[in-house]
Amino acid sequence: MIVEKWLLKQIKSFLVTCKDGASISKIHALLTTSGFLSNGNSAAQLISSYARTGHINLAHKLFDNLPNKRIDSWNAMLISYSRENYHLEVIKLYESMRMGTVKPDSSTFTITIKACTSLFDLESGNEIWRNAVQCGYGNDMFVGSSVLNLYAKCGKMDEAFSVFERMSRKDVVSWSTMITGFVKTGRAIEAIDVYRKMQKEGLEGDGVVMLGLIQACAEIENLKMGSSLNGYMIRRGFRMDVLVQTSFLDMYAKNGKLDIASGLFRSMSCKNVVSWSALISGYAQNGYAGNALELLIEMQSLGFEPDLVSLIGGLLACSRFGSPILGRSIHGYIVRRLDVNQVLGTALIDMYAKCGSITRARLLYDNTSSRDIILWNTMISSYGIHGQGEEALSLFNQMREGDTKPDHATFASLLSAMSHSGLVEEGRYWFDVMIKEYKIEPMEKHYVSLVDLIARSGQVEEAQILIDSMKYEPGIALYVALLSGCLNHKNYLIGELAAKRVLELNPDTAGIYSLVSNFFASAKKWDEVALVRKAMRAAGMKKFPGYSVVEVNGKIHTFLVEDKGHPQHEKILGIMEELECKMRDMGYVPKTEFVLHNVEEEVKIRMLCNHSERIAIAFGILNTGPGTRLVITKNLRVCGDCHEAIKFISVIVNREIVVRDMKRFHHFKNGSCSCSDYW
DNA sequence: CAGGCTGTTC
Known part of the structure; x- marks a missing residue:
């Protein structure tokens, strides 16, 4: 007997580390012939050894043939499936176990609930949790933590919290599950509260807890707390692994501190695809499209295969850049791999729509099999920026018929589409529906669209009343919307108040200064015009020159304002002069009020003609065949004079010209534009 | 046997 026990122990310890399938089979045969397996001895070890060496089918065969299945064999089988991510098999196996007489234990419940978590199967998870309580495992820490994670992953943090509060024993895993859960559901403040409670109970956080806290700091934009967390981790001697470093990198990148993020990235001795992706996305989200694409290329050249996420970052950069060529090539790369x-x-x-091809965007949309809320919102917004308000509305109505509920972003896109298409009554109507039927509290972005819509239609007083009726302090965007309405409809009384508010709220783009200045110029208040120009210089706005991008014959060409550096400069100039002549004959009068510099009238006219969008268009005309559609992307807002001029140009050259600016698309065709005005 | 990094709309 003693020898047998010793032998079994030796066999078990050998199986734990054995990597050789043939040896496992030999031991299997030995145990079968000597009769040990018949009472279940060593079966669990054999099962996990088979599974670990990639022979899960052999493991299952052995398990099926076991005459006496003990709980450890069941669990070994469950764990083997779980390791291979066969979550449905785990649940099936658990159910067949429940039909028999063997009692499940803590591991059984833990693993099975984990499988439900991976499948987001809240229903089965709840059922198994009830079984666990019935079997006396309601106070088990492992089972409890896996239930917390089940609720957290399914977004049910309130349920998780009530289980958590009733747990009699908690360890660092239980606490960190709550912290991570709150962070992932957008409740960063509560995540930090949980951490403080944990500290009060005398528990130290580990790497996972820190990771959750870093993400919390990223979300609430508290970089100060994030940095002090970094200091704390260094003092306590935490190992800064790739995961933690990537989280720090991401925190800085998400909050626009790309210099710090990139410094951190360069200093990392160990990087993975995720670290690359985090920085690429950070660049793309903050408008540094060029850096994002450069990094994507650098990543490949160093042998890192871009994954889904880094390529999504690349696509985002393309849509910011307005470059369908780059976007298409990334699309092709993705489809191949x-x-x-x-x-x-x-x-x-989103990329195709933002790069000018609403048709291709719709084609892709029609080919999607399932549609979540973001997909709906994206398509609605795409129609909006292209000035197709009716299409946006029709899509929105289709959405209402299905079972995806519109959210705040849906209405933001819808209302913005209404305002870009001048659908005044529809805009008002859906704003009301949003509040009354969908119980969505209007946010600033909703008010901005509505104010824009109403002011644009000429009801400036009403727009003003709407702003005054808001429950919170109106931001600059609202006064900008109001002011542009005042400018279009020459309401100088309300406009002057709006203009003053805009200036008080420190505009951060040259476009806004130019709007204010145009307004005062239109009101013939020249002193104010001069003041605005001064304020703009003081704010350092001239640092951002306007540029336009145009793609011709598969190449991307960028033009700055007054760009003289192009090899075809002389020819471009020729086209521009020819166009100007014909435009004048057709009745075009340069709108020199769009020039904010205090110079001679004749110089102003020259400056208008040298705007980057005009150079890009002339270049496009020069280098493409008659009738070719031109797509131009401008980094600022398109200028009001250019908006007029391009209408004429579209007639002269008989082409469709699409100009995308920071906010939307202007489709010029046969002398008119899809947008009623430039702003 | 339970918890960890990056991603799409406004």
Whole structure:
């Protein structure tokens, strides 16, 4: 007997580390012939050894043939499936176990609930949790933590919290599950509260807890707390692994501190695809499209295969840049290598729409099999920026018929589409529906669209009343919307108040200064015009020169304002002069009020003609065949004079010209534009 | 046997 026990122990310890399938089979045969397996001895070890060496089918065969299945064999089988991510098999196996007489234990419940978590199967998870309580495992820390994670992953943090509060024993895993859960559901403040409670109970956080806290800091934009967390971790001797470093990197990148993020990235001795992706996305989200694309290329050249997320970052950069050529090439790269999932599909639709091809965007949209809220919102917004308000509305109505509930972003896109298309009554109507039927509290962005819509239609007083009726302090965007309405409809009384508010609220783009200045010029208040110019210089606005991008014959060409550096400069100039002549004959009068510099009238006219969008258009005309559609992307807002001029140009050259600016698309065709005015 | 990094709309 003693020898047998010793032998079994030796066999077990050998199986734990054995990597050789043939040896496992030999031991299997030995145990079978000597009769040990018949009472279940060593079966669990054999099962996990088989599974660990990639022979899960052999493991299952052995398990099926066991005459006496003990709980450790069941659990070994469950764990083997779990390791291979066969979550449905785990749940099935658990159910067949429940049919028999063997009692599940803590591991059984822990693993099975984890499988439900991976499948986001809240229903089965709840059922198994009830079983666990019935079997006396309601106070088990492992089972408890896996239930916390189940609720957290399914977004049910209130349920998780009530289980958490009733747990009699908690360890660092239980606490960190709560912290991570709150962060991932957008409740960063509560995540930090949980951490403080944990500290009060005398528990130290570990790496996982820190990771959650870093993400919390990223979300609430508290970089100060984030940095002090960094100091704390260094003092306590935490190992800064890739995960933690990537989280710090991401925190800085998300908050626009790309210099710090990139410094951190360069200093990392160990980087993975995720670290690359985090920085690429950070650049793309903050408008540094060029840096994002450069990094994507650098990543490949160093042998890192871009994954889904880094490519989504690349697509985002393309849509910021307005470059369909780059976007298409990334699309092609993706199709050759990866499966397109919903997030990627959405990014592609957004990219095509923002790069000027609403048709291609719709094509992709029609080919999607399932539609989540972001996909709907993206398509609605795409129609909006292209000035197709009716299409946006019709899509929105289709959405209402289905089972995806519109959210705040849906209405933001819808209302903005209404305002870009001048659908005044519809805009008012849906704003009301949003509040009354969908119980969505209007946010600033909703008010901005509505004010823009109403003011644009000429009801400036009403727009003013709407702003005054808001429950919170109106931001600059609202006064900008009001002011542009005042400018269009020459309401100088309200306009002057709006203009003053705009200046008080420190505009951060040259476009806004130019709007204010145009307003005062229109009111013939020249002293104010001069003041605005001064304020703009003081704010350092001239640092951002306007540029336009145009793609011709598969190449991207960028033009700055007054760009003289192009090899075809002389020819471009020729086209521009020819166009100007014909435009004048057709009745075009330069709107020199759009020039904010205090110079001679004749110089102003020269400056208007040298705007980057005009140079880009002339270049496009020069280098493409008659009738070719031109797509130009401008980094600022398109200027009011250019908006007029391009209408004429579209007639002269008989082409469709699409100009995308920071906010939307202007489709010029046969002398008119899809947008009623430039702003 | 339970918890960890990056991603799409406004």
